[in-house]
Amino acid sequence: MPELPEVQTTLNGIAPLITGQKITHVRILRRDLRFLIPLDLEDKITHARIVSLSRRGKYLLIHLEKNHNHGALIVHLGMSGSLRILEKDHTLPLQKHDHYTLTIGSQALRLCYHDPRRFGCLLFAANPLAHPLLANLGVEPLDDAFCGAYLVAKSAKRRVAVKSLLMNAQIVVGVGNIYASEALFCAHIHPLTPAGNISLAAYNKLARCVKKILKQAIAQGGTTLKDFVNAEGKAGYFAQELAVYGKAGQACPRCQSEIESLIINQRASYFCPRCQPLTI
């Protein structure tokens, strides 16, 4: 579910409410997420102060300080995860698939992690950017370093489908299955085009399209297809802006041709055969 815009939407929602406050209680109902939640996590973060929040790719980082020691919670939402705020007067019991809660401040609110498939993770690291999960990540798509020249350099002599390249987190982070299809449609590039065959001009356009699509999605609060909810438990609105994702058989919004789908790397891909001709 969550790609970069959904993670950013989550960050934007919770940061103003929890920054500067202390984690007063940690409750873990299930530790067996994608990685086991470390057994010493509660000890490490209880009574820590939340210094700030940041994002690296699809990882949400909650920076903490406790007894002059610094570190960060590394949160990943996997395919089906969400973090939401439970207000003090939220007396409903936790729901199925709520796996942990962090009580913030004087019981005023709790952060609650919900994840049916348990592909997400919760870890703690003194230096999160050096953690093995983060250390080898590629550039941020919204940074200036992500540009046509970068894509040309990274795709040299590579024949993978450009959609696979775009979804390779060692190249560029945050672009998942939805936004990869959308960006390629925006850039008029067929998803199966061998990555090494694409010109600088086309890659410049693709980089601009990735940024544009991601920024639009963030502005709309992310995409809700099934169950993504933001920190307030509300849906995102970018789904209504999607041009091709999930729309096989429907009319292309640009040329009215029928949108097609195919499987690339075991992931559904959507494109307009007329707007995105395959040029090998």
Add this chain to the structure above:
DNA sequence: CGAACGACCTGCAGGC
């Protein structure tokens, strides 16, 4: 090294 693919886990839609 790059590339393809199975694995992890649950829920849901669709076919019979």
Add this chain to the structure above:
DNA sequence: TGCCTGCAGGTCGTTC
């Protein structure tokens, strides 16, 4: 109604 299959926003590890 129930059973079965396939599919879902991610990404790591194994294999060729």
